[in-house]
Amino acid sequence: MDDVFKQHGAFSWNELMTTDVTSAKKFYTEAFGWEYKDEQMGDMTYTVVNAAGREIGGIMAMPPDAGDHPPVWGAYVTVDDVDETAKKVEAAGGKIHLPPQDIPGVGRFCIIQDPQGAYISAISYTM
Numbered sequence: 001m002d003d004v005f006k007q008h009g010a011f012s013w014n015e016l017m018t019t020d021v022t023s024a025k026k027f028y029t030e031a032f033g034w035e036y037k038d039e040q041m042g043d044m045t046y047t048v049v050n051a052a053g054r055e056i057g058g059i060m061a062m063p064p065d066a067g068d069h070p071p072v073w074g075a076y077v078t079v080d081d082v083d084e085t086a087k088k089v090e091a092a093g094g095k096i097h098l099p100p101q102d103i104p105g106v107g108r109f110c111i112i113q114d115p116q117g118a119y120i121s122a123i124s125y126t127m
Contacts, residue, residue, distance in 0.1 A: 006078055006125055013076035013123065014049075014057035017069075021047060021061050024071070028059075042104075074111075076121045082108045085122045 005012035018024045025047065028034045035050045036059070047059040062071065079085040082100045089096060089112045097119060098111035109123040 008078060008080045010078050011075055012078040012125075015074050015076070016057070016059045016071065017062050017066070017074070018059065018071040019062050021045075021059055024059055074119065074121055076109065076123045079122045079124055082110050082122055082124045086110050086112070089122075 016024060025034075025036055028049070029036075032051065037048045037050065039046050039048060044060065048055050049057040049059060062069065086096050086100050093115045095113040096110060097113050100108055100110040102108050103123075106127060107123055107125040109121050111119060111121050113119050
């Protein structure tokens with residue numbers, strides 16, 4: 001991952017949660033020429049998306065607890081300290097949708113909601 005993506009405040013990752021990973025991969029390959037690398041992460045397969053030889057995002061199956069939630073792209077913004085950022089979000093009038101938690105071998109993240117209702121993830125990388 002380029003150093004620019006480790007800078008506080010930079011958009012650093014995009015991730016698709018979908019009900020059909022195979023069809024999504026086919027669509028995005030045809031539309032954008034993306035290439036993929038599947039990685040085993042615990043009990044799930046995570047697909048890393050590559051464009052022009054660079055890792056730009058990921059695709060994963062919708063988690064079982066998502067219910068009827070439609071497929072969605074999510075963006076990650078790099079922060080120096082996820083726990084501190086979560087506190088700042090609440091102080092600024094936002095909400096914590098998913099509290100800070102670790103992603104083994106990657107870092108620590110949380111999902112926040114701004115006062116207007118939009119969601120975004122904050123992440124601190126350990127790699």
